Amino acid sequence: MSLPPGQQLRSDFPRFGLPPYANKFPTQTEDCSIIISVPDSPPLTADLTSAELSPVKLVADFHCVTTWSFSGLEWTGIPFADFYRRIVEPLLTSDASIKGAVLSAQDGYRTSLLMEDLLRSNVLLAYALNGQPLSIEHGAPVRLVAPDQYGYKNLKHLKCIDFHTDIPKIKRGLRAFLDHPRARVAEEERGRFVPGIILRYLYRPMIRGTAERFRIAMQNDERKKERLANERPTPKSNEGTRL
Numbered sequence: 159m160s161l162p163p164g165q166q167l168r169s170d171f172p173r174f175g176l177p178p179y180a181n182k183f184p185t186q187t188e189d190c191s192i193i194i195s196v197p198d199s200p201p202l203t204a205d206l207t208s209a210e211l212s213p214v215k216l217v218a219d220f221h222c223v224t225t226w227s228f229s230g231l232e233w234t235g236i237p238f239a240d241f242y243r244r245i246v247e248p249l250l251t252s253d254a255s256i257k258g259a260v261l262s263a264q265d266g267y268r269t270s271l272l273m274e275d276l277l278r279s280n281v282l283l284a285y286a287l288n289g290q291p292l293s294i295e296h297g298a299p300v301r302l303v304a305p306d307q308y309g310y311k312n313l314k315h316l317k318c319i320d321f322h323t324d325i326p327k328i329k330r331g332l333r334a335f336l337d338h339p340r341a342r343v344a345e346e347e348r349g350r351f352v353p354g355i356i357l358r359y360l361y362r363p364m365i366r367g368t369a370e371r372f373r374i375a376m377q378n379d380e381r382k383k384e385r386l387a388n389e390r391p392t393p394k395s396n397e398g399t400r401l
């Protein structure tokens with residue numbers, strides 16, 4: 159199998175991301191609806207499980223900007239282009255054309271994408287992975303899957319999509335520097351100003367520690383939930399204490 163430039167295959171698919179998000183988790187993991195907004199209209203909630211949207215399966219590889227890749231993930235979800243044509247386009251009032259979107263997640267993570275990248279046929283709003291509902295690790299309840307873009311555009315725990323007539327620029331400082339507006343894997347667009355071939359070597363040493371940090375944070379969160387579940391009095395014992 160040939161990998162994109164600078165990528166190396168991993169044997170597992172880790173929970174991963176920018177370190178500040180390691181300890182942030184979605185508050186809601188069941189409801190597959192997202193809030194969408196277009197210029198000059200109030201926001202609207204769209205349910206991805208609605209009958210007018212037909213889910214598809216897509217087998218794709220996943221490429222993180224730090225150079226790890228994982229091969230052969232089977233996602234289930236709604237093709238982004240179908241969602242856009244059926245749900246978003248009918249809301250557009252002005253004839254100004256939509257050029258990009260900002261995606262926001264339940265953990266506070268945000269990213270922007272160009273419409274030409276979002277409307278590719280292999281982009282999904284995914285809610286299942288390998289036949290199971292998305293786990294918290296991999297983006298429950300809904301995530302973007304854009305296999306031609308680096309992982310950092312594949313936003314997990316998707317909450318809102320805001321469509322814009324200009325190309326949205328949402329990151330400042332170092333984040334802006336590291337965020338390429340397109341982040342195409344095939345072109346090695348890892349960052350905005352530094353060539354991808356250089357960033358490869360800067361990012362690669364960060365993989366092990368980041369994966370470990372995300373793994374431990376997940377483990378701690380699971381333990382915390384378990385503890386809370388055990389501490390919570392059952393309805394029966396509640397009754398007993400009532401006078």
Ligand SMILES: Nc1nc2c(c(=O)[nH]1)N[C@H]1C(S)=C(S)[C@@H](COP(=O)(O)O)O[C@H]1N2
Binds near residue numbers: 315
């Ligand atoms: N909400 C959210 N989405 C996110 C991130 C994040 O920290 N929070 N990290 C991004 C990065 S950098 C990567 S590599 C992938 C990792 O996806 P995974 O955890 O399913 O492997 O999620 C992307 N989407």
Ligand SMILES: [Mo]
Binds near residue numbers: 223309310
């Ligand atoms: Mo990443």
